[in-house]
Amino acid sequence: ACGGDDEGDDGTSESTEEDAAAGDDAEASDDTSESTEEAGGAGGAPEDPGAPEAGERDLTLKVGTVLPQTGALAFLGPPEEAGALKAAKDINDADAGITIELTLGDSGDPDNRAYATTVPQLLNADNKVIIGAASSGVSKLFIDEVVAAETLMISPANTAPEFSDWPDNNLYWRTAPSDLLQGEVLGNLIASDGVVNLGILFLNDAYGTGLEAQLTETFEAANGTVVASESYNAGDTTFDAQISSIMAQSPDAIALITFEEIKTIIPALESGGVDMSNLYFVDGNIADYSEDFDAGMLEGSKGTQPGPALDDSFLEGLNAGWQEHAGEELSDLNYAGETYDAIVLAALSALAADSVEGPDMATWMAQVSGGSGGGEKFDNFADAAAAITAGEIVDYDGPSGPITFDANGDPTEATIGIFEYDGENKLVRQN
Amino acid sequence: MVILQAAVPASAQDDGSGGESQVNVEEYDQNVTVNIRNSNQPVPDVRVVVTGGDYEAEAVSDERGQVRIGVPTQDPYEVLVDEETLPEGVTVEGDNPITVAYGSQFFAPANFFLGEDVRETASFLSQFVERLFNGLNFGLMLALASIGLSLIFGTTGLTNFAHAEMVTFGAVAALLVWQLGLPILVAIAVAVIASGAFGWFFDAALWRPLRRRGIGLVQMMILTIGFSLVGRYVFLIIIGGGTTQLPGVGGTKHQIFGPVALSTVDIISMVLSLLVLLGVSYWLLRTRIGKATRAVADNRQLAAASGIDVERVTRIVWVIGGSLAGLSGVLWAYFRPGIKWDMGVQILLLIFAAVVLGGLGTAFGALVGSLVIGILVEVSTLWIPSDIKYVGALGVLILVLLVRPQGLLGRRERVG
Amino acid sequence: MSESTTPTTTPAAQPETRDIVVDVKSVTAGYLPGINILTDTNLRAYDGELIGIIGPNGAGKSTLLKAIFGMVQVREGSITLRGDDITNLKANELVEKGVGLVPQTENVFPTLTIRENLEMGAFQKPAGVRENLEFVVDIFPALGDRMSQVAGSLSGGERQMVAMSRALMMRPEVLLLDEPSAGLSPVRQDDAFIRVSSINQAGVTTIMVEQNARRCLQICDRAYVLDQGHDAHTGTGRELLNDEKVIGLYLGTLGQEESA
């Protein structure tokens, strides 16, 4: 999507304009992410709207979330919504000339179709930013509707490659870093551990297949062999067949690219006689399992997760907000930081644009993330907002990492953390 | 533009072989990790040289056949193994030196895997036998659920889509009772009883009044869909969207014979299923009430006219169907393993497929159908991709019905 | 069929002096809301009587039996059994009280074997199953050697035999029969009537609906003619058999000319 151009009325002409405008910079994300060598070049850099106008702001930004409260992905909802709640609180507390009115809507899953009624409802209520959805499939079902309503859409968790060149009038953004980066780190991590033969169990969707492909590529490039790669479908209930297929090839280690199913897979692996210290986890399933499994079960297993280490005050705020809202503890943290950053970035670009209209905000999204380069780095909303109202260019880096958008609205930078399980099935960060 | 800030985990173990295996790791931000293995065994004491630009460093592999060398820049480096230091008869067949590319990272592997790969893969036969047993276990568990469904269908004609929730109910009840602090066996017993009570309640509160009002079976079927929705989301509210485990899950397998390995829980669950199934079959075929259930299934009015208290029989069937479903829910929680709010619906179609495959309303049919479906699902993945493992089982269902429209054990009706 | 099993003595006292067993008092009943099939129908059976009900198709004969048996909603009037009110009682409760019914259609359990069908008849009295089975096989020897055939595969006549036998297994005190002879071959029909008669003479109060009206009237003590949901005529079997009007309207002359 290209900055400033928000009146493209159909897909084809829009995407050609985009190509023309962005030239060879606007390539699919996988190209971009590998173009590391281009030092400081214009690699995927979006158009720069220049410095924001200085001056006081008085804006009210209505933000609606379309995140899974119900359905098969319901376990992903709480941390994301907690992130959204905390973002709204922090922004409103900063009193920087912008107030967030947050509505938490339910995306459900494609099975219960909750999004179908939530999205029109949020759009009719004049929400200018839609945060969601968690799964790429669900996003796909309503992205066109949101774009048609000229509303900004930011997903904290989508990783499907198609969204990079979706005809979105520049309105679709995402804060989850491409899985390609994580796949590469994971592949090299496994190879560095001296694993010769690897088995992979992965979820058959954009997330799983993307990671699997990148992992395989990296790992095989390092002389390793993927001896078994078994997929399963969302909603599958037993994994014995897959595990048995993998075990039949007796790999040295197994990479698990899954979501919540892991809680079923780990005991199944254990009773399948798998060496539990040679498992590799990814961001979808890496978590503190001290409550769930016997001590020592996962000791020595490793995993990767994008994002810097979340600091304690952020976590406290997150938990406190959630406690107040839902009256219970957060059990997971997946995508909390990404959701938080999505709303902060939307607020910053609203400030920069001095407008809460979707296309106006979209013009500034890349810049406030640091995508146009040259901005001063800020790691919290209040300071960044003050800088913008003072007419400065900012580069916001939040709890999800050093987010920097390219012309497609994809983040290009990421910190990938490497973790190892200790004797209590707790995670120890290695970097 | 990608700037990646990943660093290699600072390797905890230092094996004490002189530190030559870790060279300049602290000095530089990026490093190369070299693994040298011969026929999958680490090769120690091999000299490795890294060169690039005007930098050169060398190290000797440790007990794990590993070397880690820090390098000053992200430019490509060449990694060379000194073949002289390799054991007798071992040569490097692939590239030597290897050029490491950093991609977007700060660490890169350079692995020399020498010699033949000597993995011991499982033979087709042993895989087959293993899955056969797994399928048998799955099939028996399915059978418990199927027979309950088949019984209820038989006596009331109701296609109960909420049966899935009755399965989930058993597992959730066991979980909740166990969480109260009772021993798991007690919890399971309570759960099965509660499931029976749930079946009774289901009938008394819903189906009996509806039957009195003379509501059609298709309408009732849609009602079960509504109930299933209610049930599922109530479970979601109660236990949340995640997976919880009952105690005793997993556990190592005992080698029974040949490639057949079963865990204690597997053995208990298989034996339990078999016993319960035999009991139910005996009840159906030999006892007065059992026969009466089949009579009610055939013709409610006539059954009443024969002096059978149709409502009572129906109630009994709901209680038994409920308990069987509940028990199968507990076993399902151990088989998967895990308890989840929608664990029942996920096998609902398989349950239905099993019941239909065997012949609707015949208890033995449900058993046979379940075993066939259970084994097919598990074994078919030897030939087809595992993400379409259900396609195989469902396809067989359709093929069987093409030949035997009344199911495997069903009886064809007489015309005229 | 030998006649020796027929008991010879039945009190032939005046009906009026005997106890009333079934008393249907101005009953109105029907299936659909607002549409009455039976209107103000009366029927009375004294102890040990054999009552026939005849009438054109759709007159409401089966409906009347179903109403007595609690399978059709009685809207007005009352039905008593030996003085107890049994209006709208459930079928299985009536069976407990000793009433048995053989319905006109759908009168066997198709997926049960013949033996199981018969056992279902004796559901409430499992004790005497064996004896009763022998008794029934004696009446319908055709059933004897096919006990384990499922009833759904039987021929129409065979089903009818099973249906009758099932009711006999109950050893009821009051027997309601809806066209027991339909579909039976002539010799079996005669057997059936003889059996019904002998069962009745053994003390079972019997109410039978028949389209084989002539035969029915030949054996019954009294009969009712039902027309359009109302008891149009009543009288002893012989009276009706020879009543010109009844012949013209309900019996026809087909059988008469030949049998005369």
Added chain:
Amino acid sequence: MVADNITRSFGGVKAVDAQHLEIPRHAITALIGPNGAGKTTLFNLLSGFDKPDTGAWSFNGRALSGIPAFKSARLGQVRTFQLTKVLARLTVLESMKLGATGQRGESMLASVVPMLWQKQEREIEERALGLLKKFKLYEKKDDYSASLSGGQRKLLEMARALMTEPEFVLLDEPMAGVNPALVQSLLDHVLDLKAEGMTVLFVEHDMHMVRHIADWVVVMAEGRIVAEGPPSEVMKDPAVIDAYLGSHLDEDIGVITGRYDEEGNRLP
């Protein structure tokens, strides 16, 4: 209709084992025999609802064996069912209209153009109403068939079959459960049909009726055809009397059971 060597067995029991069967054209043939003799099974075979183990038959010289049920019906050979099959949620009149053959509006494409079939529809309706009157079902024409009494169902079944204007109709106990007075009037109708050239094969246990209208009687027992001939002769055959008719056929059963004396007085 000529049939040869038809057999059909169920698990070892030969339900039908007919060496040779001929049904005369434009005549009424009665098929009689004890219960379970295989009459209905034979009907099922002839009408294509069941497949024989062996055997072949032809109708008007055209081989019909192995043909599916609807085709044999289309060739003019229509049957009724002993255990009635009513179309519960169709009204009586609709059921009747369904019976008519050769309806243009029954093709999917033509059905969307009412002009093509409306005229024919009116004719069919007229014919249906005429038949309903004869079968005493006129009053019930707008009721659902499910609300008919047992006897009425039999009547509808037969009337519906006649709507197809068959050349050859197989009636399976058409009059069982029908009121004798009505039977009598319907028999005249059947005789009319014969006069119009229809061939009738019917199963019946009512000997008065058989005697009254049948031109030819075929007797089956245990699957085999054991006797054939005009009604008066067959009914005198001692084997038939013994196995089927019984000895009391025209006697007063009240007397036999000892309830009444010869004069019709109630015995004690």
Added chain:
Amino acid sequence: MNWGSILNNTASFMLSPETIGFMLAALGLAVHFGYAGLLNFGMAGFMAIGAYGYAISILSFGFPWWAGILVSVVAAVIFAVLLGIPTLRLRADYLAIVTIAAAEIVRLLFQSRVFDTWTNSADGLGGYHTSFREANPLPAGTFGFGPWEFTSDQWWSRLFGLVLVALGVLLVWLLMRSPWGRVLKGIREDEDAVRSLGKNVYLYKMQALIIGGVLGALGGVVIALPSAVIPQYYLPSLTFFVWTALLLGGAATLFGPVLGAVMYWGVMAFLAGVLPAMANEGWLPMSSTAAGNFRFVLVGLALMLLVAFRPQGLLGKKKEMTFVK
């Protein structure tokens, strides 16, 4: 609590492509079940075939939108025939389960990685709108009245869907009042009886399966027109919900399916609006997040109550129900 906007949203959603697609699919089911008595529980399969047929012909083969719809129709016909061959001889209850199985097979194949090149496996297809939007005859801009204010493109997909619904209703009306429809209803009641009258029951059932299936496929297309096609959408629950819509309206009625779809989505949208609002007002003892789950509990309950108290549906005849088994 803002009742105005909740009602507004509800009304607006009653004219969404989702609702219109449900109308078509429910109409198809009415042909299958209401008239022909086929207990088809595989409607989701037809809808998936429709949607995928449309998307794949545009994305993989570059067809124009109308050709895409034609492909969907043809694909639905082929699927109906394939489905019919093994299933139409089955008893009703067997048919129900087998059709679910067939629809699941279809979905799993679309979802499988085996055909990834065309189906994009689990992530489904999107971004095929250009051709359809280019054909939009409406002027650009946003117009409409009351709750029904939509952009030109949104109107275009809705109007197109409504035209299909109108054509579908007309077709079903013509068919069902004809002798063809009468045969179908006869088959619903007793196949053997109809067979004995010389009708080719199998053929009629197949025709009904095809017509209903095509309507279902068109429903799938209408839902997919403005959004995307992902395999998880076509779970058996989709079929269940379409059934619900059908029975809410009345199975063997002409406008029942249309009304039922509107009702179903009306209830969904209303609860989606009213529950979180009530939770926010503190009228419900739960957070607005928990209210999301509670919505489905209520949807399920509403469904049960409607079926229990009006089993014949809103437009059905009570009398007919007495004879339903």
